Amino acid sequence: MRIVDIKIEKLRINLKKPFKIAFAVQDYADNVIVKVVTDEGYFGLGEAAPFAPVTGETADGVVETLKLFKSCLIGMDPLNIEGIHTLMNRLIVGNTAAKAAIDIALYDIKGKILSQPLYKVLGGYDNKIQTDMTIGIDTPENMAMEAKQRVNDDGFRILKVKAGINPSEDIKALQLIRKAVGDDIRLRVDANQGYCVNDAIAVLKEFEKIGVEAVEQCLPYWNLDGSKLIREKVNLKVMLDETIHSPMDAAKACKIDAADILNIKLMKCGGLYNALKINAIAEANNVRCMVGCMLESKIAITAGASLVAAKKNITEADCDSFMYCSDPENGMKGGFEIDKDIFTLLDKPGLGIEFDF
Numbered sequence: 001m002r003i004v005d006i007k008i009e010k011l012r013i014n015l016k017k018p019f020k021i022a023f024a025v026q027d028y029a030d031n032v033i034v035k036v037v038t039d040e041g042y043f044g045l046g047e048a049a050p051f052a053p054v055t056g057e058t059a060d061g062v063v064e065t066l067k068l069f070k071s072c073l074i075g076m077d078p079l080n081i082e083g084i085h086t087l088m089n090r091l092i093v094g095n096t097a098a099k100a101a102i103d104i105a106l107y108d109i110k111g112k113i114l115s116q117p118l119y120k121v122l123g124g125y126d127n128k129i130q131t132d133m134t135i136g137i138d139t140p141e142n143m144a145m146e147a148k149q150r151v152n153d154d155g156f157r158i159l160k161v162k163a164g165i166n167p168s169e170d171i172k173a174l175q176l177i178r179k180a181v182g183d184d185i186r187l188r189v190d191a192n193q194g195y196c197v198n199d200a201i202a203v204l205k206e207f208e209k210i211g212v213e214a215v216e217q218c219l220p221y222w223n224l225d226g227s228k229l230i231r232e233k234v235n236l237k238v239m240l241d242e243t244i245h246s247p248m249d250a251a252k253a254c255k256i257d258a259a260d261i262l263n264i265k266l267m268k269c270g271g272l273y274n275a276l277k278i279n280a281i282a283e284a285n286n287v288r289c290m291v292g293c294m295l296e297s298k299i300a301i302t303a304g305a306s307l308v309a310a311k312k313n314i315t316e317a318d319c320d321s322f323m324y325c326s327d328p329e330n331g332m333k334g335g336f337e338i339d340k341d342i343f344t345l346l347d348k349p350g351l352g353i354e355f356d357f
Contacts, residue, residue, distance in 0.1 A: 002078075003036055003037070007034065007037070008034055011297060013296075013330065030058075031047055044112070044350065081106050085271075096267060100266045116349060117352055118310075129345075131318065134159075159186070160190055164194020178211060204233075239261040254282060261289065291305075291307050295321045302353060304317075305335075306351070334351075
């Protein structure tokens with residue numbers, strides 16, 4: 001079997017309302033979708049969701065990188081996933097969202113060839129995941145109102161609250177959210193690199209009183225030693241996100257005990273191939289994982305959700321971003337079924353998404 005074509009198309013994803021985190025505000029995302037076509041009639045879908053502050057990429061840059069990949073991948077065996085990653089890494093450093101698009105499409109093809117859903121191809125531990133819902137930065141009162149709506153109206157039992165701009169406002173927001181949703185709802189916080197060490201320790205001690213279970217990426221991505229120090233000073237889980245791009249990053253974090261949880265994102269690490277390596281490194285060091293997302297359509301979300309379902313050590317999911325979209329389906333049927341905060345992966349080959357272009 002050989003790759004005979006790679007089709008590339010931009011996808012504009014509009015949001016229902018602007019989404020604010022510590023270092024950015026987004027009201028849309030420009031993603032890129034790919035279709036890898038084989039000479040035996042199989043094709044795979046993939047997606048790049050570039051986010052310049054994290055992956056260093058733009059949609060236009062991803063398109064040009066994918067054109068470079070296309071010129072070299074035609075004629076290769078789509079099942080030679082390791083060989084294709086080796087070639088992509090030789091062609092260009094970084095550009096992990098572009099690499100993830102190719103990677104996801106290859107795994108989609110693999111699932112179709114094996115007539116197995118992707119979660120079984122990746123490990124098959126379960127076919128269900130429970131995702132959290134993210135509350136963007138706003139006034140504390142508005143954040144509490146949205147949190148209550150997400151719990152009462154939409155049925156979410158885990159909330160991830162964005163923070164990292166103003167520590168005192170962050171504490172107030174979490175206090176109001178806890179009051180609004182009650183004690184049974186799990187809360188975690190994502191500071192998106194917004195704190196210094198001293199502020200992080202002080203704020204996290206207040207979060208402990210509120211019953212926050214974990215705080216994600218308190219410090220700038222490079223400050224592993226600071227993360228280790230924070231972990232020693234507080235009694236809640238410390239999670240790393242922007243720090244963890246590659247398996248090597250995961251190994252460094254685990255070596256110095258800098259985190260309790262690693263947040264794997266396909267767009268940061270280049271797709272499922274490296275995501276599996278990161279989880280294996282974490283599991284070997286008794287560190288759990290979560291799979292998160294950028295602003296993605298159901299193609300990448302299904303790939304991420306399948307990874308969560310496939311692996312026992314990936315105990316948490318933050319696969320909610322497509323729900324912020326004006327059109328959550330984006331014309332892409334399948335992948336999984338939703339019942340409140342539970343995704344059930346479909347037993348259809350590969351991603352199980354009904355979409356073509």
